Amino acid sequence: MSQVNDVVIKIATVNGTGSASANGLLMKSIFRMGIPVVGKNYFPSNIQGLPTWYEVRVTGEGHQARADRVDIMVAMNAQTYAKDMAEVAPGGWLIYDSTWPRSRLLSREDINVLGIPLSRLCNEHFSGARARILMKNIAYVGALAALLDIELEVITELLQETFAKKPKLVTSNLEAIRLGYDHAREHFSCPLPMSVKRLDKTRGHVMIDGNTAAGLGCVYAGATVGAWYPITPSTSLMDAYKSFCKQFRMDEEGQRKKFCIVQAEDELAAIGMVLGASWNGARAFTPTSGPGISLMGEFIGFAYYAEVPAVIFDVQRAGPSTGMPTRTQQGDLLSCAYASHGDTRHVLLFPANPEECFHTAIQAFDLADRLQTPVMVLSDLDIGMNDWMCPDFQWDDEYRPDRGKVLTAEQLEGMEKFYRYLDVDGDGIAYRTFPGEHPRGSFFTRGSGHNKYGAYTEDSAEYREVLDRLLIKWETARELVPAPVIEYSKFNKAAVLSVGSCDGAVREALGRLQNRNIGLNYCRVKAFPFPQSVREFIDKHERVYVVEQNRDAQLRSLLILDLEIDPAKLVPVLHYDGMSLNASFVVETLMEKHVKGEAA
Amino acid sequence: MTYIAKPKVTHPKLPRNELGLTVRDYEGAVSTLCAGCGHDSITAALIQAVFELGIQPHMLGKMSGIGCSSKTPAYFVSQSHGFNSVHGRMPSVTTGANAANRDLMYIGVSGDGDSLSIGMGQFAHVIRRNLNMCYLIENNGVYGLTKGQYSASADVGSKARKGPANRQMPIDPVSTAIGLGATYIARSFSGDKQQLVPLIKGALMHKGFALLDIISPCVTFNDHEGSTKSYAHTRQFYHHVIDTDFVPPAQEIVAAYQEGSAMPVELHDGSRIVFRKVDKDYDPTSRAAAFSFLRDSVNAGEIITGLLYIDAETGDMHDLSGSVDEPLAKIPYAELNPGKDALVSVMNRYR
Numbered sequence: 001m002s003q004v005n006d007v008v009i010k011i012a013t014v015n016g017t018g019s020a021s022a023n024g025l026l027m028k029s030i031f032r033m034g035i036p037v038v039g040k041n042y043f044p045s046n047i048q049g050l051p052t053w054y055e056v057r058v059t060g061e062g063h064q065a066r067a068d069r070v071d072i073m074v075a076m077n078a079q080t081y082a083k084d085m086a087e088v089a090p091g092g093w094l095i096y097d098s099t100w101p102r103s104r105l106l107s108r109e110d111i112n113v114l115g116i117p118l119s120r121l122c123n124e125h126f127s128g129a130r131a132r133i134l135m136k137n138i139a140y141v142g143a144l145a146a147l148l149d150i151e152l153e154v155i156t157e158l159l160q161e162t163f164a165k166k167p168k169l170v171t172s173n174l175e176a177i178r179l180g181y182d183h184a185r186e187h188f189s190c191p192l193p194m195s196v197k198r199l200d201k202t203r204g205h206v207m208i209d210g211n212t213a214a215g216l217g218c219v220y221a222g223a224t225v226g227a228w229y230p231i232t233p234s235t236s237l238m239d240a241y242k243s244f245c246k247q248f249r250m251d252e253e254g255q256r257k258k259f260c261i262v263q264a265e266d267e268l269a270a271i272g273m274v275l276g277a278s279w280n281g282a283r284a285f286t287p288t289s290g291p292g293i294s295l296m297g298e299f300i301g302f303a304y305y306a307e308v309p310a311v312i313f314d315v316q317r318a319g320p321s322t323g324m325p326t327r328t329q330q331g332d333l334l335s336c337a338y339a340s341h342g343d344t345r346h347v348l349l350f351p352a353n354p355e356e357c358f359h360t361a362i363q364a365f366d367l368a369d370r371l372q373t374p375v376m377v378l379s380d381l382d383i384g385m386n387d388w389m390c391p392d393f394q395w396d397d398e399y400r401p402d403r404g405k406v407l408t409a410e411q412l413e414g415m416e417k418f419y420r421y422l423d424v425d426g427d428g429i430a431y432r433t434f435p436g437e438h439p440r441g442s443f444f445t446r447g448s449g450h451n452k453y454g455a456y457t458e459d460s461a462e463y464r465e466v467l468d469r470l471l472i473k474w475e476t477a478r479e480l481v482p483a484p485v486i487e488y489s490k491f492n493k494a495a496v497l498s499v500g501s502c503d504g505a506v507r508e509a510l511g512r513l514q515n516r517n518i519g520l521n522y523c524r525v526k527a528f529p530f531p532q533s534v535r536e537f538i539d540k541h542e543r544v545y546v547v548e549q550n551r552d553a554q555l556r557s558l559l560i561l562d563l564e565i566d567p568a569k570l571v572p573v574l575h576y577d578g579m580s581l582n583a584s585f586v587v588e589t590l591m592e593k594h595v596k597g598e599a600a
Numbered sequence: 601m602t603y604i605a606k607p608k609v610t611h612p613k614l615p616r617n618e619l620g621l622t623v624r625d626y627e628g629a630v631s632t633l634c635a636g637c638g639h640d641s642i643t644a645a646l647i648q649a650v651f652e653l654g655i656q657p658h659m660l661g662k663m664s665g666i667g668c669s670s671k672t673p674a675y676f677v678s679q680s681h682g683f684n685s686v687h688g689r690m691p692s693v694t695t696g697a698n699a700a701n702r703d704l705m706y707i708g709v710s711g712d713g714d715s716l717s718i719g720m721g722q723f724a725h726v727i728r729r730n731l732n733m734c735y736l737i738e739n740n741g742v743y744g745l746t747k748g749q750y751s752a753s754a755d756v757g758s759k760a761r762k763g764p765a766n767r768q769m770p771i772d773p774v775s776t777a778i779g780l781g782a783t784y785i786a787r788s789f790s791g792d793k794q795q796l797v798p799l800i801k802g803a804l805m806h807k808g809f810a811l812l813d814i815i816s817p818c819v820t821f822n823d824h825e826g827s828t829k830s831y832a833h834t835r836q837f838y839h840h841v842i843d844t845d846f847v848p849p850a851q852e853i854v855a856a857y858q859e860g861s862a863m864p865v866e867l868h869d870g871s872r873i874v875f876r877k878v879d880k881d882y883d884p885t886s887r888a889a890a891f892s893f894l895r896d897s898v899n900a901g902e903i904i905t906g907l908l909y910i911d912a913e914t915g916d917m918h919d920l921s922g923s924v925d926e927p928l929a930k931i932p933y934a935e936l937n938p939g940k941d942a943l944v945s946v947m948n949r950y951r
Binding site: 261441446 | 703944
């Protein structure tokens with residue numbers, strides 16, 4: 001029996017040995033063969049020496065989630081060999097470097113063990129310690145190419161593109177590929193019963209990570225000021241913004257920058273810079289992760305109350321505290337929604353994949369300007385740092401940033417007097433001015449009690465008036481934020497509601513449940529506050545399973561707090577071990593809860 | 601902070617600056633600080649300085665954190681833009697503001713608590729960036745709004761109104777700024793408007809980070825006998841080492857200075873600062889000299905004042921980062937949008 005385009009390869013290596021480029025080569029060559037792939041990097045918070053894994057899920061059906069089994073394990077790390085072997089699905093394969101003998105105690109009868117003397121082959125063929133280590137990685141890609149039937153032409157083409165300026169490296173990499181490839185062909189029956197075969201399902205698609213997409217989105221949104229403090233897993237967002245700016249944002253001579261990136265002393269300063277820049281009329285943003293959000297709290301509250309736009313990307317990682325910086329989670333929903341002391345609430349946007357990161361970035365700037373408030377984009381490590389297959393991002397050159405209610409010099413010229421916090425239009429959003437625009441546009445920005453004229457106040461009625469207007473604005477936000485994605489299947493009274501990077505696993509799970517004749521409706525929220533359509537969706541069902549990646553059912557809490565949903569109706573489905581969600585977890589948990597619920 | 605607008609009293613004979621504005625046009629709301637507070641004198645000097653420089657009010661950003669000092673932006677130039685931020689974080693807000701619009705002029709008003717305790721990190725880093733701003737520390741050695749706790753600038757041996765004398769070493773903003781690389785460093789006294797006005801003017805026109813540490817006695821909590829930040833103590837040990845004149849561009853230096861005692865330093869816009877040195881060997885362009893002079897004065901128990909150091913050469917944050925001249929906030933979107941075709945080529949790199 002053979003299985004085509006449905007295989008999971010996991011590679012266990014030691015971090016700092018250069019395996020990332022080999023793994024990228026493997027994934028991309030399958031993608032170039034037109035076959036959808038999912039690549040997941042499980043890496044340590046470390047620079048060199050600790051175990052790291054890379055998982056390639058070949059999924060002809062185009063699933064988005066991480067795999068829930070391992071068919072082929074490439075066990076290159078002696079430290080984790082036992083664990084890696086244990087993980088292989090019965091009937092699967094384990095490839096190891098047979099240069100050195102394995103412990104006899106480690107064996108399994110129900111899997112196939114393939115030894116390839118990768119180190120010996122590379123040591124004989126290459127000179128220099130570094131080259132030998134790097135080429136060993138490329139050699140296992142060669143072996144996998146033979147075993148899985150990956151087209152060598154595609155690998156060659158990719159190497160030629162990657163090393164276009166270093167032809168010598170093309171040659172040596174191809175030699176390494178050949179070492180592994182030939183050895184596998186000689187010693188094993190190739191291809192294995194699990195293999196890949198060219199499809200045409202990746203045309204018009206890219207493999208891109210969410211941080212790169214969000215950084216690109218900031219450029220397209222017209223952001224000119226970025227302030228940040230490096231923190232995993234958000235760092236690559238600013239790296240991307242910088243590199244796209246260097247490409248698209250230099251002056252005519254290519255010398256001077258039409259952007260300013262400030263690496264701040266800490267997250268407290270980074271958000272302060274964003275507020276200063278936004279106040280002054282620039283589009284400004286900061287990328288961070290959970291610990292950064294904790295530090296930014298005071299300024300986020302300031303921005304809410306003084307009504308200064310700000311765009312914050314929270315690429316969530318596993319908390320609490322330092323937690324697991326290189327593992328994923330959706331654990332910052334509550335701390336972002338109500339960041340800072342006093343009565344505050346903030347607009348949150350939830351992209352589910354890199355393509356949405358790109359568009360959500362632009363939406364975030366438009367909403368922040370329109371609503372004059374902080375807008376937080378809650379991505380996570382899984383979206384931010386892994387390459388996802390996405391349709392090409394589309395751009396309409398007709399797009400113009402929505403700068404919201406900003407008075408121009410001409411408008412100010414015609415006005416008797418300008419007051420910063422008057423609700424002229426009844427939507428809770430006041431008019432603002434940019435400093436330096438016109439003498440009549442001056443106003444005082446303060447986090448202390450102020451009345452609708454912008455003046456300091458300790459008068460109860462005046463203070464409340466402003467606070468109550470902010471609630472009107474909140475309801476306006478509800479109208480403006482992106483609508484949820486809602487999908488109905490046939491006749492059922494139960495539904496799944498989820499958020500962000502759960503999407504792939506939930507969709508795959510819903511498909512599998514459908515095969516068992518369990519049809520559940522699905523709603524993926526894209527923003528907080530929740531639009532009315534979320535309430536309507538929940539109202540239509542007797543029971544709603546809320547699938548999210550944290551321990552405390554934070555999305556469920558937000559639904560209860562924001563929409564006053566009866567808690568008994570919302571059944572939590574929680575995944576919070578730091579690994580991204582997969583379909584089996586969702587299926588099993590839903591089956592268990594659903595059967596229990598039906599019986600009750 | 602007050603919401604009481606100051607009645608505008610004008611007299612036809614009031615002098616007008618080059619914009620045709622009188623000093624009254626640069627006033628703010630009525631101060632709510634204690635009667636006799638040093639901060640109000642500094643506010644008056646600020647008003648005088650921006651009036652004399654003929655700064656357009658709406659081109660001025662008044663930035664502050666939290667504390668008595670940080671309330672003062674409400675008390676001057678009501679037609680400008682105030683940003684009263686959070687405690688100790690005015691430098692970051694000003695950094696962002698300046699990043700977005702380098703055409704505005706920025707005055708940051710801070711205090712010893714705001715800058716030297718909660719805001720020490722931001723104070724240090726805004727200096728590193730040589731942000732183009734005038735940074736005032738209204739230094740009284742005490743927390744006023746919370747009723748009289750020592751601040752980090754309280755001197756060893758200085759007595760609080762109640763309780764024992766301070767025994768912890770003070771943080772001196774001037775020597776800290778010299779060490780951190782600030783490019784314009786001055787100290788003055790709220791009671792010396794004559795010295796203060798030209799120092800503020802120089803600080804505003806200096807392209808880079810200009811620090812003014814101004815001893816500003818707290819009449820309510822730190823003006824008693826035994827306090828080293830009282831009016832009496834400051835007057836007694838106050839030592840004018842360097843006086844400065846600010847000379848606008850295209851104006852001749854007409855005052856008569858003794859040879860060796862006057863030293864003009866040209867600023868980026870062609871204006872000059874003329875140092876009138878009490879000690880003719882003092883070199884205000886040497887960081888090492890400024891530092892050792894300062895250390896000797898501390899040992900001698902003197903409060904030395906004047907413009908102690910200047911470096912008019914080093915570029916500000918935008919020079920260091922290589923920004924275009926045009927304020928980033930004013931660049932039209934058409935110039936910022938890479939466009940549809942560019943996106944297609946970006947996409948092709950990710951296959």
